[in-house]
Amino acid sequence: MTSETVISIAEQGIMAVLIVCGPLLLLALVVGLIVSIFQATTQIQEQTLAFVPKIVAVLVGIVVFGPWMLNYMVSYTSDILSNLTRYIG
Template identity: 65%
Template sequence: MNSEEVIALAEQGILTILLVAGPLLAIALGIGLIVSILQATTQIQEQTLAFIPKIVAVLLGIVVLAPWMINHMVQFATEIFANLTKFVG
């Protein structure tokens, strides 16, 4: 296994991580922005107020997106295991 194959495998792994975690991070970012706007308009400056809506939104996102996320992770793992002989020797 040469360095190009290692880099390609690492790139594919990072892309899989970004695809799986990206939607949840986007949900947390969106909810955080909405809560920040509400805090700015109502002048409530409680820092812990943003955590509960983010946690609930991310948990709902996990429930909704779990089959898609698991499918991507299983495809990546299947591809790794299918090419295991190429990686080892």
């Protein structure tokens, strides 16, 4: 296995992680921003107020994006495992 192959496999793995985690991270970012704006306008400085909406939003995001994320990861894993003999040999 050449160094180019290893770098290519690592690049595909990093891209898969970013693609799968991206929607949930973006959702948490947007909800956190909305909660922060709400806290700034109402001057409520409760620390736990920021966590509960983010957790709920991420759980809803997992329900919504879960099948797509699972399908993407299964296809990526299937691709890696089907080409395993090419990578090793």
